[in-house]
Amino acid sequence: MSFKLNEKIKFPKWPIYDENEIKYLTDVIKSGKWWCGFPGMHEGEHVWSFQEEFAKFQEASHCIAVFNGTVAIESALMALDIGLGDEVIVSDYTFVASASAVVATNAVPIFCDIDRETLVMDVNKIENLITKNTKAIIAVHLAGNPVEMDALMEIANKFNLHVIEDCAHAHGSRYKGKRVGNWGDAGTFSFQASKVLTGGEGGAVICKSKDLADKIYSYSDCGRIINGYGYKHDTYGTNYRMSEYQAAVLRAQLQKFPTQHELRNKNANYLTKQLNQIDGIKVMKPTPGTTELGWYIYPIVFEPEKFNGLTKSQFYKKLKYAGIPTDDNYPPLHNLDCFKNIKLRKGINYSNSNWGGTKSDNNNFPVVSDIYDNSVEFPHEVLLANKDELDNIVKFIKSMKETN
Ligand SMILES: Cc1ncc(COP(=O)(O)O)c(C=O)c1O
Structure with a gap:
């Protein structure tokens, strides 16, 4: 690479x-x-x-x-x-x-x-x-x-x-x-x-x-x-x-926000067009009915088998090594220690919740568990970069398919 x-x-x-x-x-x-x-x-x-x-x-x-x-x-x-x-x-x-x-x-x-x-x-x-x-x-x-x-x-x-x-x-x-x-x-x-x-x-x-x-x-x-x-x-x-x-x-x-917001949107649209052309990459889809998007983070989902079995942590490592800013995505809440092991408020009955112990099993939250394992995200400042930098991200991700 x-x-x-x-x-x-x-x-x-x-x-x-x-x-x-x-x-x-x-x-x-x-x-x-x-x-x-x-x-x-x-x-x-x-x-x-x-x-x-x-x-x-x-x-x-x-x-x-x-x-x-x-x-x-x-x-x-x-x-x-x-x-x-x-x-x-x-x-x-x-x-x-x-x-x-x-x-x-x-x-x-x-x-x-x-x-x-x-x-x-x-x-x-x-x-x-x-x-x-x-x-x-x-x-x-x-x-x-x-x-x-x-x-x-x-x-x-x-x-x-x-x-x-x-x-x-x-x-x-x-x-x-x-x-x-x-x-x-x-x-x-x-x-x-x-x-x-x-x-x-x-x-x-x-x-x-x-x-x-x-x-x-x-x-x-x-x-x-x-x-x-x-x-x-x-x-x-x-x-x-x-x-x-x-x-x-x-x-x-707040005075600076409108200009930055416009640039993030323009760049997100550009990046999405490029990344969606890579077999094995799917960018988060705006919810149908969205008329404006704030783009706080830019998440992408990848198919490991199309990237020579690359794991999420290897994917992140490579992006970081290449100098591309990344953001760790949130572990699903059901799996956080405080919920899984019920370390919360004294005297509150949490037994009817849909998490805690075996209820926190990933099979009970299949979509989020799958997405978490196979996605990475970029912070919004990436969307304030210029076109050459965005092209470099696309090139770099394409190059990750060739080597491991
Ligand atoms: C979705 C979401 N809700 C609430 C918060 C809490 O905001 P704060 O960190 O300002 O307390 C955050 C912070 O990152 C967040 O990402």
Whole structure:
């Protein structure tokens, strides 16, 4: 195999910033207003402005900024009154946070297998998982690819279930013309360092209902009421407020987002056309009905027998050796130690879940287990590269078929 490609391949580093981020951050420091305060007593203005700007971008009625994407999910669940004795259906193929946020509320996550082509929750498998205890579904738009939201909402309405969209990967994605996060009761976002919109850490919840927005706000700001007295704590709440530093950086990043988003889309389309011509490679398929895709990661599935029996770890090793940035894909949740060996909350009954011990057997989650074993993924900065770099990836993957 030719490793000459090594010297040629140069990918952009992430995050990308300029004087604007530095100016916004410095302004916060110089202002002396290092926290956002609360409604009725604003201190810094960046958090409040970011909430408005992000709501506008995501075409949402309300946005509540919090300090990460995990607590964004937890805040939405708590505001929807999900808790002890409740079950929440979650995709099995996601970062642990989509399920650990459920565990944090004392509810029980139930894992749903994925669709082989789109890699997101297979909506046809949801009904079988519904029991008398099911209260909500968390739809994870993995890699920015939307879950089939119209079909999912039909099921949710039929069984009277709440829906939270975990949009941690899906800033800017649209399904059937509507931005993700606006289909269900609430949409949650992460702005952690690897995300396409980042403040290092950060999160947000968007929603349509003013009543729900007020509850989410209250839970994430110590049980305060919008415009109420700061030491009046109406309900149980905690402190998940976003900091002014995070919001300052996020406001500068949001200005850069549309250009980067457009380039990622153009490059993803180009790369997909090239890679789909390689026998033995299949790129994640946008869910039918997708009208815009956020492309947080770029997953590909390979057939080992078409690559001389190459294993996934060998595939990754070769890409890394060639200097192509890669991203480890998520181990399916049913197989994580915390679920398989049930190392979770004290006093909660997990015995009716569809995971733990032998229930975590891969045969019970056949699609995700197969996909996990035979797929690799690239981080989104690969999609910010130029055409020559993308061509090099294609050439390199083709060359992997010839040698082992
Ligand atoms: C699908 C998904 N949901 C939730 C989260 C949690 O976000 P955070 O890391 O900001 O807490 C992540 C983070 O990577 C994620 O990938």
